[in-house]
Amino acid sequence: MSVRSEVLEWSIGIVGVLVAIWKLPHLIQLSIWEVVFLLVLAVVLEAVPVPMGKAEGTLIIVVPLAVAVAYSSAAAICVLAAAELVTPFVTRQRRKWSTWLFNAGQYSLSAYFMSLAYQVVIGGHRWQGVLDWTLLVGILVGGLTFMVANHLFIIAVLAVRGDFVPSDVSGLMSSDGVNFLASLPFALLFILATDSFRLFAPLLMLPLALMSQLLRLYRRMTVLRDIHTAVLRLTSEFDIDTICEQAATTAAKVTYADSVGVYILTDSKDILIPSIIYPPVAACDFDLQGIRKTSGGVIWSIVQSGTWGYVPHVKKDPRVRDNGLNGRKYLSMAVFPMQTRGEIQGAIVLHSLRPYALGEYAEYIQVLSGQVGVLIENAKLYQQLQEQSWHDGATGLYNYRFLYEELDRRIHQTPTTYSVFSLAVLDLDYFKKFNDTYGHLAGDAVLRSVGVLLRSLAGPNAIVARYGGEEFAILLPGGAEAAYQRIEAIRIAILRHVVEFQGYRLQGITVSGGIASYPEHAKDDRDLLLKADSAMYWGAKERGRNRVAMYAPEFDAQLFVDQLTGLYTYHFLNIRVREEVERGVHIWGILSFDFENFSFINSAFGFDAGDDVLRESSRILRECLRSHELACRFGGDEFLVLLPGVSTEELVAIAERVQRAIQNHRFDFSTKVVLSVRVRRSMEVCENVTEPGTLFEQVGRLFSQINAQKATDLPLV
Template sequence: MGKYREQVFNVTLITVGTVLFVGALYCCGVGIDWKIFLILFAFAIILDNLGIMYTDIKLSLSPTIGMATFLIFGTVAAAMLMVSSVMFDTIVIRKKIKNGLLNGAMFSIAYLIPGWFYEFIGGKTGVISFSQVKYILSYVIMSFLLNNFILYYALKAQGKILFKEYWNESVLLELGTYIVMFPAAILLAYIYFKHSLIFFVLSLTPLIFIAYVFRMVRDLIKANKRLNAIYEMVKVINSKLELNQILDAIIEVISQVVSISAAAIYLVDSNGIAILAKSVSSKESKEVFKENYFKDEGIVGKCISLNKTIAIRDLKQDKRFSSEKFLNDYGSVMVAPLRFSGSVIGCLMILHVETNVFDDDSVKIVETIVDQASVAITNAKRYYEVSKKSITDPLTKTYNRRYFNDALTESIMRSDETSEPVSLIMFDLDNFKLINDTSGHLIGDEVLKEVALRIKNNVRSDDIVARFGGEEFAVILPKLTAEQAYMIAERIRNEVSSKPIKTSKGDIYVTISGGVADYPEKADSAEKLISHADRALYAGGKSKGRNRIAIYEV
């Protein structure tokens, strides 16, 4: 749908622009001295190439030449000059034929319609006077609004990510350039009418200096944003955010310094496989990122094995990774390795729908940020591991008693807020002491680990399994009544007792008993919930022959 919408918009824009332009040339002619036209054309090209780039958006002072041409020679001459100069710059210099056609069509509309409106309301070309200023101002405002209106919907049709951010900045900067261009165009037209051609040409040269200053200011703004991005990354490093939050922050910081259409972060696991950890995209037609890469596989695998950044400015020309179908939706890609202490721990992939987006400057700043990001990711993983160790039973890898107490209290508080039940199952291995006495404690540990695994494999993802103590386990089941929890407990009991546990001393059959209670139906506090489930375990399960599940009865 997104691609179709873009194609419809492009065809419509090119058709309307071409019809208006050809019709204007046929009906009105150009009406300009070709020697002056070539001089103005050359200055427009120079100013275009001193413009500020926003991927496919270019801001320059070349419209000053267009406005001056309009005031001197009229609507069609100005449109002719600006359409030809922007198409020459885009197609010949920047090698973008489609964009050249689109820009030419946009300039055709943005110069012809305001020019005709100017003439309709009484404005005159070929003469400069104070009384004409209000008409000239209306022409400039209408041209600005029309140009930005077309550009807005052109970008929207392409589904650019972070569209608002760079759009707002470009509009503000363009308004700044128009404050310069409006009086400059009037002054140039006045000089043309009052002075010699040589003096007029010399009067055009200060525009080159002003354009250079604008470019320097833009570079300073970019440098400031990049310093801020690095500062933000340092703050992230010093934070105690979870890994997922760190990955979000990294992509957010990267988007502040380079324009992106999609991004993905891959982290290398203990087997050396790059696993997709985070991805974002605004392209409606994008294919899903590949979930994992083996060593040397694809662009991600190659980046990790080489331990160096891979930046491809034009994916249409560079076919090294053409087998990765999702890359066909994009024009530029950069993959930078995430390194810590010399080892690659993952990589960052950023893509853009346009070609020639990621230049050498972009590569350097991204590499600087990912170096900082690697520290943040490593810190987050270490913090997670330390936190997990503090709440996890080292033998069974279930939660420990301390975490269980906090989780049960929190579950009951949530139950009070939502009026939904919470159930508790207390499990105890039958005759576990006999296993330790006959087979030894190491075999007993193997049995505990396998039982814990079977319990975890038979509960829901948001249920909490904890080692309550010794051979006793507890399971917190939010949103379930005791009767519903009983069914799960039976499933676990059957899973434990029906299959032998393989140990280093042979197969061992074990059974398990359980007691179930729920809140608030059978208990009115966390303490009573534990007590009642435990009572059901021993009174209804153990005392009646073991390998049984019982529900606490009030």
């Protein structure tokens, strides 16, 4: 095939050059200065191609048009052939001798046929210095003939070579048509000037050479601007798919590639996975499973070299294999590795349906690939940090922060994808006593082991998170009934679960669970969390523990307010603190207190009297606090106050005010009995609170200190 094409190239080249030699004697009509100037002009126009879409054209057509009309067809043929012979040496382009001669010959023959067509239109007469419609039609027909003949010669060689792409004909003809229309005014100006200013007429063509250079510079500036704009837009983007999509669209826009693939190197460093194929309709041409390193091929060869590579004709490069291509319709390609600090991130791969395409855009895509490599590295680092921030360090599960974001995404961003799903909240029963009995290390071991169990039993489509402390949350697809069956099975599995810790077998672990479903029970994420919490606390905890409860409307009132004191519930404080931490409140004051000898009041005056003391003390406590300060009944005669954003001095002042107010109050139990009570307190300011669980762990320790103080106050027997 290549031998036949070379023979055709030599044949066209030799014939065309012979035609130019045959016409050479007719150049005596022109002065040496005119010939040299026209030759230099033709070389400059041919050496500075003008970007025209997928291809690059030149404005050289103005030379044969103007010279054929103003001087002679012989001058047009000879000047054009000579310019094509000289240009490769001026631009230092390396071409095969057959191609070098073919270019000169086909231009010479195209100019010859152009001259014939022009002479047919004007009737064989020389131009007499008058611009009329006959002349204009002759120039138009001659220019069209030149373009058609030029492309027919090129198509013939490509067809013999097997590289002809029919779809390119219209594009190339239209781009040459634009070149012709841009050159026509200069050709007419040159023709008109030769009648009166023959020696200076060629100078009128200089602006055309300048225009071709300006068009090329404009194209370069436009491309660099597009790349800069794309990179600037992505500097704050950390989604790798979005970065790759923008890189692919920019590369396609800049190079007019028929397809662009942006490949990402896997963590194992042995597979290039296509993150994006642009345009999407071209995705069927590629293996979306990726290109394995073991398969070799040109893409891996270039990526491993670390420098960009260009394949002008894929059928002539032995390195080209499938390389992810399901077909062989692409005839040229270019590969640009994306690397940062010597580490490969992936590659941008351009494909064209035409051979010998894409090479002129290499410097632009080199810039783009380098910038995109940095952006991808930054995105990976950001995602690693985000992944770490989404996981609980103790259990390895997702944390409450990820749970909130996932709930928001499912409800607000993708409601059609997750039309029905359920949320289960699980709480380990008596976990505080477990920690007190076996120690916090054993407690941590139980949390880790239960976390592993939950992850294995929840199902592949579930999301398991540590909600805080000893609480876990599970997002399950489907409605409440299906979720109930799954969570009940998990509860039974935990009951049978045994945790090995330092030679001990910790068993008998139980959980209480609550379930709420979207959209059956709630219309937003916060409401769903509250109702799942409500079902867990009031439907399971308060009804004996070690059970799973479905949300019911009667749980709502019990969730927020303690029925005896009218204060918030401890569970509600858990929820509020999480929300405040999410909003950026990271400094919290803790005030915990209880009553001395409260059991004496119950035994001496009855439980109703004890309840009255708790109710009245709660009223006093509310009066001492501001609206944003949270107070709850922690349990029994224990009370907890959480104060956001306070200093140690403020916390001490508030604690003294509360203690003084309660101790100075007189509790009337009957007409004859008036009693005052004493309060024990413990307090601390916690800074840099990023996990609510750590705050509530400190709450537990403060109450442990109060209980230890009670024990030391007991009389010795």
